[in-house]
Amino acid sequence: MELDVSFFDRPSREVAADLIGATLLFCGVGGMVLETEAYHDQDPVSHSYRGRTPRNGAMFGPFGHAYVYRSYGIHWCLNFVCLPGSAVLIRALQPDLGIEEMRQRRGLTAPRILCSGPGRLCQALGISGEDDGKSLFAPPFELRPRRQGHPVLVGPRIGITKGVDDPLRFGLQGSRLLSKRF
DNA sequence: TTCTGGATTGTCT
DNA sequence: GACAATCCAGAAC
Numbered sequence: 526m527e528l529d530v531s532f533f534d535r536p537s538r539e540v541a542a543d544l545i546g547a548t549l550l551f552c553g554v555g556g557m558v559l560e561t562e563a564y565h566d567q568d569p570v571s572h573s574y575r576g577r578t579p580r581n582g583a584m585f586g587p588f589g590h591a592y593v594y595r596s597y598g599i600h601w602c603l604n605f606v607c608l609p610g611s612a613v614l615i616r617a618l619q620p621d622l623g624i625e626e627m628r629q630r631r632g633l634t635a636p637r638i639l640c641s642g643p644g645r646l647c648q649a650l651g652i653s654g655e656d657d658g659k660s661l662f663a664p665p666f667e668l669r670p671r672r673q674g675h676p677v678l679v680g681p682r683i684g685i686t687k688g689v690d691d692p693l694r695f696g697l698q699g700s701r702l703l704s705k706r707f
Numbered sequence: 708t709t710c711t712g713g714a715t716t717g718t719c720t
Numbered sequence: 721g722a723c724a725a726t727c728c729a730g731a732a733c
Contacts, residue, residue, distance in 0.1 A: 562714070570714070572729090580729055597715050598727030604714085614714055644715050684714055704715095 528670035530662055533588035537563035537611040542679075542695045544605070544613060546671030551650040553667075554623030556640065558615060559700045562682045563693040566610025570685040573610035583658040585609050591666065593647070593657040600644025601653050605661060616683075617641045617696075617704045620649070642704040680707040 528547060533540055541563040549555045564571040572581040572594065583592035584606055592604040592612050604612035618640035620627055627639055627649035640646040647653070661668055676698035681689050683705055696703045 564714070572714080575730080578729070594714085594729095595727070597713060597725080599725065600715055602714065616714090638716095642715070682714075686713090 528668055530589040533605060533607050533661075535607060537565050537607040537613050538693060540605065540607045541613040541693065542677055544615075545677045545695050545697050546673075546675035548621070548669035548671075549615065549618060550622060550667040550669070551652055551656075552623075552665045554626050554650055555618055555667075556621030557619040557671075557697075558617075559619050559641075560615075560617035560694070560696040560703050562614040562616055562695070564604070564612050564614065565608075568691075569687045570682075571610070571612075573612075577610075584612050586658060587660075589661050591652075591656055591659050591661060593652060593654055595654060596644060601647040602643040603647050603650075603652050603656075614643060615646065616643050616694075617700075617702060618646050618649075619697075619700065619702055637702065641702050645704075678707045 541561040544558050544561050547558050549558055566573045573584045577585045588606050590606045592606050593601055596602045603615045606612050620639045631639055631649050640649050678696040678698050679692045680694045682694045696707055
């Protein structure tokens with residue numbers, strides 16, 4: 526499948542499923558996408574549900590751009606913007622490139638939890654609020670399409686109180702590096 | 708202006 | 721399994 530900017534001109538649910546197996550790099554550091562979650566503007570737990578604000582502006586900006594926000598006052602979380610008000614949260618990567626750099630940023634932690642969680646992967650890749658609104662098709666970001674089809678798991682999303690019945694979480698089947706089991 | 712709670716994680720029991 | 725850490729967006733006043 527082609528991975529150009531039109532890849533993101535679709536509902537976040539489709540994009541989230543098709544991103545599994547693709548490769549995400551930030552400054553040359555990163556790896557294969559293992560786990561995603563879809564959010565949209567009709568979604569009561571989505572940041573875009575109550576309309577555009579200064580914080581979520583990137584979600585209403587051009588598709589194929591990053592939406593980065595701070596979670597629990599501590600962590601950064603990376604989203605890919607799709608249709609207006611919808612985005613895909615990147616929850617886990619397989620550390621492939623720049624592993625030593627990621628280990629240093631994460632404090633020499635075990636590979637198992639290097640990029641397994643939205644806050645952890647942002648720390649490992651060095652992504653912060655400064656990267657909010659940047660294009661995914663220009664440095665420091667780099668996206669590569671998956672080479673082959675991958676079996677994808679589907680399940681309810683994590684860490685939310687509403688909308689848990691929607692199966693909008695996607696993961697690579699068989700991976701032991703998911704943030705939580707499906 | 709003040710208050711509340713969260714798309715999380717690390718540590719301790 | 722329980723809970724603290726820590727900050728800010730959005731709501732309420």
